[in-house]
Amino acid sequence: MKTVFSLFMIFLLMLCACTPYRDIPVDKDFLNPLSGLDTLNIKNSINDVKESLRFRPEDPSLHRKLAIYYRLMATPYSRAISIEEIDRAIALDPDDPLNHVERGLTLYAMRFIGDAEAAMKQAIKLDPGFFHAWFQLGRIEKDRYLVNMCFTERKENAISYFKKAYNIDDTHEETLYNLGLLHCLRRMYKTSKKYASRASTLHPDNPKHHLLLGTILFRMGLFEDAAKEYDTALILMDDLENSYYLDTAPLLPFKQREEYLKWPETQGRKWSGRFWLRNDPTPATELNERLLEHYERVFLARELLTHDRLGLDGAETARGLALISYGLPDKFLYNLGGGLHGSMVAWEYCGEGTGFTLYFQDEFLNGNYHIPIDPAFISIATATQNILNSVPQSYEYPVAFIPAGIHVASARRMLASGNTDLEFSIAIPDSAIDDPGTDFTLVLSIFDFDLNRIIYEIHRIRPDTLLSFKRGEESYRLFNFNIGMIPPSGKCDMAIELTGGKPYRRATCEREIEIGDLSWDKPGASDIRFTLSLSEVGCTSLLDPIPAYDHGTRLCLSYDIYNLSRGQDNLSRYRLTYAIKTVSKSAEDYSGIRKTLWWIARSARGGSDDVSPFISSSLEQSIDSPHVTDALQIELGSIEPGRYVLTLDIEDIVSGGTIRREREFVIKD
Known part of the structure; x- marks a missing residue:
């Protein structure tokens, strides 16, 4: 029985080893699998190097090149061969630091992080001024920090290593970028700006440098400069990259989000434009600081939480949704799990009466922290999901x-x-x-x-x-x-x-x-203008900004009528009817039995929403002009406090044309 079980386990391990990786393009760090076309090219390159080794088997550079190609194949088997080949290169030339760096990269791709660091440090021991060793040490520490962002000493170590690399080569693009990003996470914005500005100047066609610089400038309160950098990045990015920044789905309540995702792209973009207009802390100015903060959060979500090995974009993860909605948390809490379950992080947002905590778990031990699935954590999983579905997004507006x-x-x-x-x-x-x-x-x-x-x-x-x-x-x-x-x-x-x-x-x-355009209506009319009433002078010609009046006072209003037709006597005639009614309600204003009663009452009125007016009057006028400006005063003493609508119906007696204008007002106790 034990033999059968052992054979079964070996079969499972072989099956896992042969399972193809997701088809993801190669990245500059060479840690990702290759696309099918790249794989074919690499296989051809491997054959070419093998052919060269037949004639020069003792050439360490050929063994190193072969190790690199096998590493780029990014399968467990190819990485094992890569280690064998780089070990041959080291045996032939143990004093070349590049051989040790390449060995460290393969070990890191195999997730042997401690051994990878040791290989990089061996390269530094051989040559303290070897740029690639310092740079790769910085990358390893940065990646370890970003797993859960709880251990800040790893962030400090990464900065230290990248600074050593910067002192050797102060033009290297990724070094400048990483120093800018890590100092930004430390809230050292002036220092961060120094590196990010240099990166965007030396490499202006890379959108991520403009995104980082825009984020730093936003945090410094330089909104106009930040907007320029974000706009530049959006121009440089393709449609897919842009979609992450233009998508408002993560900011919507759950039900609205479902509806939004069903819309055609053009309708969704237009709705998003109106969404940002209505969520602008300074709506009358050119800048929308809240939109800039949204760009900042999407950038950080994608930069800090993207999981390349699993093909997960940071903006689409559970933590990414939280970051885009609420920003980075005030506190990171960490629980290793004690061997009983996958490690867990808690994102704590502080606020007087508004604080909450979100929980994420690395349940499958692959570095992807998500809302827990384990039934043992159903309570915190439900609480986290409810917060993400119901708590509206919050923003930090930097101007007090x-x-x-x-x-x-x-x-x-x-x-x-x-x-x-x-x-x-x-x-x-x-x-x-x-x-x-x-x-x-x-x-x-x-x-x-x-x-x-x-x-x-x-x-x-x-x-x-x-x-x-x-x-x-x-x-x-x-x-x-x-x-x-x-x-x-x-x-x-x-x-x-x-x-x-x-x-x-x-x-x-x-x-x-x-x-x-009021000039085309026949007849036409201005809006109803409720005018200000002052105790000293009575009704004025000034538009009243507060249409709320005390019980027993009078309502002052004025209106214009345009484009009246003339009769045979060259006079214009019109009939004006005004009425004051309560504001009609719709079915959406009620629920339950009250909604049923509303429909019954509406049916009794023949399907009409109209209600009988409290005040109604009509008058006819003859004038020698097609335009008229008039005013009315209506006593409100007989109307009880409540919400009302004033309706003006204007009929051109000569042509028979009609037009209606309405305006709401309130009568207070």
């Missing part, structure tokens, strides 16, 4: 500010030229203004449907020069301005950002607006 709130209203009118006039009113609460004499900066951006910035305006304002008004118990300062523009087609996105004060405060407002 105090959040402030503003109220923004906009309304469109048609100018005499046919272009559109956009009016904006911004209410700044006095509670956000420590010194009314301090300058604030207000920036407005408008993006068209394709996210092209079509309007960019900057206003410098001083609160003590603005109109002051009260709404409830709060006092506000009003800033009002207009923009004339050629109306774009489709819906647009608007972003307003207000910054300033001491201490530094920032307020933002983003929303979708429809500008449209």
Whole structure:
């Protein structure tokens, strides 16, 4: 029985040894398997070297070359032959440090890390100025550190070895890159920038140098410079590489992520553009610091967590998803497993009331840390998965500010030229203004449907020069301005950002607006403009930025009507009907039995969502112009507190054309 079992185990080992590796292109470090074409070329090279050895069997350089080719085949059998050949080269020329470095590389590919380090150190003993030995020692220590990123002394050792290599050759591309990356992980950004800048200058066509430099500049708060480096990298990368940086799937809740991944590529890219517009900490400016931080995280995930031997891209691993969503953790905790299970790392994110811990396990002892599958760890696996599925992404915005709130209203009118006039009113609460004499900066951006910035305006304002008004118990300062523009087609996105004060405060407002061409409608109408009512003067012509009114007050509004047809008497006639109703709700606003009752009530109304108005009135006018500007005052005393919509229906009596405008408002207790 024991003999049968032994034969079975030998068969399994032979089967594992013969299992083909994944078809991955060779990398510069020669540790990966080759593609089929490369394998054929290497076999031909091996035959050529063997033929040369027939005539020069004592040539150590030929044995070393043969060892290199067998190592590049990247199979257990070829690596064993590689060791035999490099040992022959060492026996023939034991004082050549290159032979020992090549032996160390093969041992490292076989995962004999201690022996590989010993071979590199033997090369250094033979020649302390041998660049390749120092460089490969640095790579080995860096790779050991990146397995779990818990043992910082390995990172320090790697830096020390790479510095020795740098002192020998200060132009070597990979040495410069690794020194820049490792110093960046130490948060030594000035030192890191020195190496990364030199690498990008000497090797400008390699996108990873620009990605690293962009990451360093971002951490230093040099956002414009960082954006330039990231943009350069995106241009240099191919579509596959770009897709990792442009993909927003890792940032979405689980259900949204599933829907997003089903979309066509063009639809997904357009949605991603709007996603970043709505998740911009400074939405009115050209720079999106949050997008830059996303680039930084994707770069780090791919650079730190990619597993070449398993063909895993770091951005697609469980740890990569966590890094892209939340950044690197505040603490790394490590458990060897005590021989009972694979080692485990815990990523701890600290935060007052918002902290959490994620757990990853090297369950199959291959260096791939993933969410545990072992039933013994089902509780921490479930907790980790729930966090990744439900906790929204978090970002570190490097500029310290105090959040402030503003109220923004906009309304469109048609100018005499046919272009559109956009009016904006911004209410700044006095509670956000420590010194009314301090300058604030207000920036407005408008993006068209394709996210092209079509309007960019900057206003410098001083609160003590603005109109002051009260709404409830709060006092506000009003800033009002207009923009004339050629109306774009489709819906647009608007972003307003207000910054300033001491201490530094920032307020933002983003929303979708429809500008449209008002000159083509027959009849046409401006937006309804709720206007500010002041106790001293009553209704004004200023757009009210806060459409929330006390019970028992009056509603002030104005509107324009355009393009009315003229009758035979050369007069224009129109009928205006206004109504105030509660805001209609949809089925999505309810659940359970309340949703069923909503459908029953809707069926009773004949499938209509309309409700009876609280106030309704109609009037007819005859004027000698196709355009009219008018105003109304509506007493709200009979309406209970709640959310309402004002509807204006305009009928051109001469032509029969109609148009409707609506605007919501709130009545408070």
